[in-house]
Amino acid sequence: MxxxxxxxxxxxxxxxxxxxxxxxxxxxxxxxxxxxxxxxxxxxxxxxxxxxxxxxxxxxxxxxxxxxxxxxxxxxxxxxxxxxxxxxxxxxxxxxxxxxxxxxHIGFKKSDHHPATDWGSLDKIGNLDPKGQYVVSTRVRCGRSIEGYPFNPSLTESQYWDIENKMISVLNGLEGELKGTYYPLNGMTKETQEKLIEDHFLFKEGDRFLQAANACRYWPVGRGIYHNQTKTFLVWVNEEDHIRIISLQPGGDLGAVYKRFVSGVADIEKKVKVIKSDRLGYLNFCPTNLGTAIRASVHIKIPKLASNMTRLNEIADRYHLQVRGTAGEHTEAKGGVYDISNKRRLGLTEAEAIQEMYNGIVEIIKLEKSS
Structure with missing residues (x-):
């Protein structure tokens, strides 16, 4: 063989x-x-x-x-x-x-190669919803995997601890707007944990899909969350990927969220070596998160479009967007709020992925207004 x-x-x-x-x-x-x-x-x-x-x-x-x-x-x-x-x-x-x-990833063939990292001009991305009528919140996140380690199903207990310790050292060195505190799940009070989950800052223990993948072993060993003082910059450690880097804030100012995100990713990648393939870009646990690994999303109120989910999904597909429930994949919408994000992450640059999401959300808001 x-x-x-x-x-x-x-x-x-x-x-x-x-x-x-x-x-x-x-x-x-x-x-x-x-x-x-x-x-x-x-x-x-x-x-x-x-x-x-x-x-x-x-x-x-x-x-x-x-x-x-x-x-x-x-x-x-x-x-x-x-x-x-x-x-x-x-x-x-x-x-x-x-x-x-x-x-x-819509036609990314085995002979194709992911382009080089390109964040684009950070000043070109604006506010999706300046009047605050539709967008509840905006977030941009990515997954990163650390060199030298397998993914969750194959990590040993000592490797979980090792990754966490590496990231604590890295995160403690962040400064300025990104400066914050790391909270390990191991030893976290139930009250603190429930509050962070309720605020959509902290991940829950893995759902049945991750459980079946053996991605939740030794829980809560090696897991934790870092956030800055304003809770607009977060890092999850050893949830689904080794690290998830997240920038978020209320409202639709995608430009501000994206700038903070790029700054955080750059600072972290100066201090820890992450896994990147010449062909597939950044490698992560789920193949949907290859390439840029960027997921830019909004929580958005669109009651008119959502009254016909077939039409909403058709519009989303046209702009390569994905419609999910309020709490993400495999969840329902609460209070008429949907999570809508870019679907394509592989075969295009970071700047193109963000622009694609921006264009699609702007169009969805336009159609909601005219419905």
Missing amino acids: AKAKCYKCEEKCGKGKISLEELQKLEMAYKAFLRTDSKSLVKKYLTRDVFDRLKYKRTTFGSTLLDCVQSGFENPDSNIGIYAADPSAYVVFADIFNPIIQDY
């Missing part, structure tokens, strides 16, 4: 075939999954031929195909159904990741 290439050095690597017990477990899970009516991308592209080519492989971190697809197998209602158990999984299991990436 030919060994797969590493995501970074392109040299042959891997740890050989999986055990008979692992193979039997994978076969049983796959056969059961085929009997479901799943509409996920993993169901669409994990044909028997692809499965047979990949079932024996193991990554440099020891991950198997089951480590990547087990969440989709256990949750047939998944939209994607696959996570990367570690950075090299994108190469070792490329036969399943590549078609899913091409489908989700």
Whole structure:
């Protein structure tokens, strides 16, 4: 069996075939999954031929195909159904990741390469809703993964601690508007935790999709949240990705949010080495967060458009936007407030991703006004 290439050095690597017990477990899970009516991308592209080519492989971190697809197998209602158990999984299991990436990221082929980082002119992005009639809040976030570590399903307990300690050192060095405090989940009072979750600042323990992916082991070890004094700049540690960098504030001033975000990312990346692939850009746990890994979103009140969700989703698709519930994926809208964000993150620059979101939200507000 030919060994797969590493995501970074392109040299042959891997740890050989999986055990008979692992193979039997994978076969049983796959056969059961085929009997479901799943509409996920993993169901669409994990044909028997692809499965047979990949079932024996193991990554440099020891991950198997089951480590990547087990969440989709256990949750047939998944939209994607696959996570990367570690950075090299994108190469070792490329036969399943590549078609899913091409489908989700709207035509990004296996021969394509993500462009170089380009934040654009920070002064060109303005306020989405100057009169404050529609946009409740605006946020820009990205995921980053730290060199030398697998992703959540393969992290050891000591690696969780190690990543947290690295990030505490980095975050304690932030200054100016970004200066703040780190709060570890381990030892956090229930009252503090519930308040931060209620304010949409703190992540909850993983949902069933992350649980099934083995992404919530050793909870709450190594997890925590950093925020500045005004709670307009946050960093999540070891939630879904190693780190999530977030800039947010009430209202629709995307320009101010984006400037703060770029400043925070730049300061953090000066002090910690993150994983970036020449082809796929920044590598993260979920293939939807490749490339720029940027998700720019608004919480927005659009009662007229939302009265016809089919039409709203058609408009969103036209501008490469994604409509989700108030608390994000797999949630419902509360009080008529929807979370709308850019869908494309791969194959375009950071500046283009932000501009695409800006144009789409401006158009949605225009249509809401005229409805």
